[in-house]
Amino acid sequence: MTRAGRFAPSPSGELHVGNLRTAILAWLFARSTGRDFLLRIEDLDRARAGAEAEQLRDLAAIGVTWDGAVVRQTERTAVYDDAVDQLSAAGLTYECFCTRREIQEAPSAPHAPQGAYPGTCRNLDPAELEYKRSTRPAAIRLRADVTEYTVHDVLCGEFTGVVDDFVLRRNDGVTAYNLAVVVDDAAQGIDQVVRGDDLLPSTPRQAYLASLLHMPVPEYAHVPLVVNSGGARLAKRDGAVTLADLALAGATETEVRDLILQSLGLPAGTLEQALAAFRPADLPRGPWVWTGIGVLPLAD
Ligand code: GLU
Numbered sequence: 017m018t019r020a021g022r023f024a025p026s027p028s029g030e031l032h033v034g035n036l037r038t039a040i041l042a043w044l045f046a047r048s049t050g051r052d053f054l055l056r057i058e059d060l061d062r063a064r065a066g067a068e069a070e071q072l073r074d075l076a077a078i079g080v081t082w083d084g085a086v087v088r089q090t091e092r093t094a095v096y097d098d099a100v101d102q103l104s105a106a107g108l109t110y111e112c113f114c115t116r117r118e119i120q121e122a123p124s125a126p127h128a129p130q131g132a133y134p135g136t137c138r139n140l141d142p143a144e145l146e147y148k149r150s151t152r153p154a155a156i157r158l159r160a161d162v163t164e165y166t167v168h169d170v171l172c173g174e175f176t177g178v179v180d181d182f183v184l185r186r187n188d189g190v191t192a193y194n195l196a197v198v199v200d201d202a203a204q205g206i207d208q209v210v211r212g213d214d215l216l217p218s219t220p221r222q223a224y225l226a227s228l229l230h231m232p233v234p235e236y237a238h239v240p241l242v243v244n245s246g247g248a249r250l251a252k253r254d255g256a257v258t259l260a261d262l263a264l265a266g267a268t269e270t271e272v273r274d275l276i277l278q279s280l281g282l283p284a285g286t287l288e289q290a291l292a293a294f295r296p297a298d299l300p301r302g303p304w305v306w307t308g309i310g311v312l313p314l315a316d
Pocket of ligand 1: 023026058
């Protein structure tokens with residue numbers, strides 16, 4: 017199987033300059049190491065009709081090219097169910113009936129890290145299990161036998177984070193992101209994951225899950241996010257931040273791409289030209305503060 021990197025947007029809306037910058041970085045990391053570059057639409061949750069087509073159009077407009085067909089997670093539920101079955105057969109899952117509120121209100125287990133699932137349903141006896149099954153559908157959780165796991169990140173170094181009994185399949189039957197991402201990366205031969213550093217805390221869970229499924233753990237590079245002038249992660253409400261809105265405000269796709277490249281310390285021009293100057297070690301390590309393009313942000 018070929019080695020590949022990827023970009024995996026959720027089709028919840030148009031991509032903004034932060035998403036586009038991450039896509040460019042993922043493309044540069046993959047292409048500079050001779051990898052294929054794949055596109056996966058993470059549409060299990062939060063999909064908006066038409067958003068995928070807009071995202072593909074915008075990626076192409078800034079010069080991001082990809083190999084092969086676009087993969088959609090909603091077309092792969094049987095593969096995710098197989099992975100859950102495999103874990104269940106190995107005794108590595110259990111049914112959970114907790115509501116979000118019950119989890120919030122449960123006393124946390126001794127020595128459990130902050131935010132970890134308190135283990136309420138981990139050891140239900142058969143009578144309790146039977147009763148709970150009659151009350152509501154179950155989510156499937158991982159029966160983790162570690163509480164933390166360490167990953168290596170090309171940009172962030174060693175990172176140790178919480179692994180709890182996280183959800184693999186929600187109680188509405190939808191596969192959880194943490195399972196789908198691991199299964200898909202392995203199935204697609206993705207051995208390099210470049211994405212926003214807001215996902216670094218999820219990475220130990222994913223790497224641990226990959227090890228349980230006997231799947232290779234990819235190389236990780238978590239890249240700094242784009243933030244607004246208040247320091248918060250950039251969002252649509254921050255004005256003209258999508259290619260469509262920026263075009264209305266007078267900035268061409270090429271200008272936006274150039275601005276993104278310059279924010280990375282790379283020369284303006286095509287992505288192929290940027291490749292020649294791309295050195296991961298020289299990338300800025302802090303977030304990029306987006307201050308607009310010198311025009312007033314558009315009203316909503
Ligand atoms: N679909 C996720 C997002 O758009 C990215 C997941 C990933 O890159 O692993 O935030």
